[in-house]
Amino acid sequence: MITNLQLKNFTAFAELDISFSPGINIVIGENGTGKTQMLKAVLALSGSAAWSERADEQLARKLCRIYQPLSEQVGELRRAGTRGNAVLSASFSSGQEITAKFSGTATVAKVTPRIGTAPAAALFIPTKEVLSLVRGLTADEPHQPTIERIFDDAYLDLAHQLIREGADDLDAKVQLDPRFASIVPRLANLIGGRYELHGGRFCFQPGAYIERLGASSAATKAAQSFQDSVQKFEATKAPMLSSGMTAEGFRKIGVLQRLLSNGSLNPGTSGPLLWDEPESNLNPKLMKDLVQALLELARNGQQVILATHDYVLLKWFDLLMDKGKGDQLRFHVLSRDTGSGQVRQDSMDNYRAIEPNAIADTFNELTKEQVARKMGALGK
Amino acid sequence: MKLRERDLEIDFTDAIDAIVFDQMKADQPGYHGIAQMHRVDFVVELEAAILFVEVKDPGNPKAQAEGLAKFHGELQDGTLSETFAAKFIDTFLYRWAEECLQKPVHYISLVTLEDSALLPSFSDEIAKKLPPMGKAVPRWKRQLAENCQVFNIELWNQSFPKWPAARVQVDGAKKRARVRA
Numbered sequence: 001m002i003t004n005l006q007l008k009n010f011t012a013f014a015e016l017d018i019s020f021s022p023g024i025n026i027v028i029g030e031n032g033t034g035k036t037q038m039l040k041a042v043l044a045l046s047g048s049a050a051w052s053e054r055a056d057e058q059l060a061r062k063l064c065r066i067y068q069p070l071s072e073q074v075g076e077l078r079r080a081g082t083r084g085n086a087v088l089s090a091s092f093s094s095g096q097e098i099t100a101k102f103s104g105t106a107t108v109a110k111v112t113p114r115i116g117t118a119p120a121a122a123l124f125i126p127t128k129e130v131l132s133l134v135r136g137l138t139a140d141e142p143h144q145p146t147i148e149r150i151f152d153d154a155y156l157d158l159a160h161q162l163i164r165e166g167a168d169d170l171d172a173k174v175q176l177d178p179r180f181a182s183i184v185p186r187l188a189n190l191i192g193g194r195y196e197l198h199g200g201r202f203c204f205q206p207g208a209y210i211e212r213l214g215a216s217s218a219a220t221k222a223a224q225s226f227q228d229s230v231q232k233f234e235a236t237k238a239p240m241l242s243s244g245m246t247a248e249g250f251r252k253i254g255v256l257q258r259l260l261s262n263g264s265l266n267p268g269t270s271g272p273l274l275w276d277e278p279e280s281n282l283n284p285k286l287m288k289d290l291v292q293a294l295l296e297l298a299r300n301g302q303q304v305i306l307a308t309h310d311y312v313l314l315k316w317f318d319l320l321m322d323k324g325k326g327d328q329l330r331f332h333v334l335s336r337d338t339g340s341g342q343v344r345q346d347s348m349d350n351y352r353a354i355e356p357n358a359i360a361d362t363f364n365e366l367t368k369e370q371v372a373r374k375m376g377a378l379g380k
Numbered sequence: 381m382k383l384r385e386r387d388l389e390i391d392f393t394d395a396i397d398a399i400v401f402d403q404m405k406a407d408q409p410g411y412h413g414i415a416q417m418h419r420v421d422f423v424v425e426l427e428a429a430i431l432f433v434e435v436k437d438p439g440n441p442k443a444q445a446e447g448l449a450k451f452h453g454e455l456q457d458g459t460l461s462e463t464f465a466a467k468f469i470d471t472f473l474y475r476w477a478e479e480c481l482q483k484p485v486h487y488i489s490l491v492t493l494e495d496s497a498l499l500p501s502f503s504d505e506i507a508k509k510l511p512p513m514g515k516a517v518p519r520w521k522r523q524l525a526e527n528c529q530v531f532n533i534e535l536w537n538q539s540f541p542k543w544p545a546a547r548v549q550v551d552g553a554k555k556r557a558r559v560r561a
Binding site: 311315363370374380 | 496
């Protein structure tokens with residue numbers, strides 16, 4: 001779990017100091033204020049490259065693979081037109097700390113100091129859907145240079161996490177572990193089925209989780225054996241579909257399903273879940289259930305950091321959060337100072353305190369434009 | 381010309397005439413007299429246009445929980461937009477019968493919703509319920525409302541500097557009185 005991130009002279013940021021909630025963090029801001037760049041910095045600093053023995057070289061390479069600077073040299077990620085080194089620092093909940101520095105001409109990122117052992121790595125879900133790309137990205141003999149030219153490491157890392165083998169007996173997990181029982185069926189029933197890995201590609205199996213009375217054999221072995229009903233996935237007779245045949249929004253939900261089922265995402269143990277624009281390609285009607293699933297993950301100890309442009313997503317979080325259930329929600333606003341052009345950051349725990357709120361401002365623009373078009377100079 | 385609806389007051393500074401349209405006290409000037417018809421709160425005549433104005437105050441600090449729950453319930457199930465539409469239509473008929481509809485009509489409402497993002501969709505919801513219900517009708521030569529829009533105080537004041545709206549302190553005894561100045 002990341003507690004603090006500081007960026008200095010790095011990409012869009014002259015100076016950024018952001019403290020994260022252990023629960024849900026929502027980053028908002030207009031395009032070009034560095035939301036994705038900030039998420040990627042968390043990904044880089046919590047990943048294995050930054051904590052490896054040859055961290056100086058490996059972190060530099062990782063940063064280049066994530067941000068893809070033109071020259072393919074880490075020095076280019078230092079903020080243009082500034083003096084001094086680029087500095088990236090992060091603190092984690094078990095006391096780990098890491099700082100990396102590099103100059104504008106550097107080819108390595110000097111990692112020092114570094115305190116503690118490697119934290120749990122973050123998972124990053126990018127804006128574009130990845131499930132249908134997995135087969136190509138992880139083929140037996142891929143043409144790696146081509147793949148790396150097209151996709152940055154945020155995509156490739158996720159593809160590898162998705163094909164990871166794990167205890168794929170999701171039904172047992174759902175029955176035995178209350179953390180999954182409250183989330184996995186919700187996701188499957190939301191999209192009317194679940195994604196399964198067959199022969200290196202993801203397929204969609206239509207079906208639903210159905211509650212059955214009476215303890216199953218799996219449940220009787222468990223501590224929760226007192227439970228008198230179990231939820232079990234039941235496939236419908238509809239044929240299995242290739243993931244490319246299913247809606248892109250469904251595939252995004254499928255990513256979350258798969259990460260949970262193969263153990264890549266394990267609330268209470270995993271590093272932060274970073275999700276860039278969960279709303280992209282998602283039907284707004286699915287948003288409420290997605291927000292409920294994310295809140296449920298957070299209630300089970302999963303730190304979530306997401307970037308969004310979407311009012312509906314923001315508003316569902318505001319409405320569905322329940323302080324009685326221990327929900328902790330923090331909003332982080334990135335904005336560009338009109339005078340200096342520098343990116344500023346502010347954090348607040350209350351939706352109504354968000355300032356400036358680029359999303360609400362857009363709705364106000366709509367109101368004013370309608371007045372201008374339909375009423376002209378009336379009242380002015 | 382200042383018109384007040386409970387704790388909210390709007391000053392239509394450039395109005396030729398401005399009336400409390402839903403006056404239901406028989407001894408007051410401008411008595412409406414038909415309880416069966418829906419009524420907007422104010423009708424304002426300008427040089428080149430007429431305003432129908434409806435005021436709702438869910439953001440009143442003194443609002444009771446029961447009333448707020450009713451408001452939000454009606455907002456959610458669509459009955460609030462139906463009521464807003466019915467108020468416009470019945471007021472339009474009433475003013476037509478009075479021969480007071482010689483200028484284009486704008487239906488603008490002041491609803492003290494804190495969350496301004498809800499305003500555009502609520503405006504569209506009301507507009508959709510006004511004839512011709514969003515349909516293209518080639519036989520029609522003119523439209524009932526030039527504009528149908530809902531504002532909160534902040535956006536109202538930004539949009540209409542000549543008609544400033546404000547929350548005013550009202551004495552308990554005068555709380556329900558409406559003042560025309």
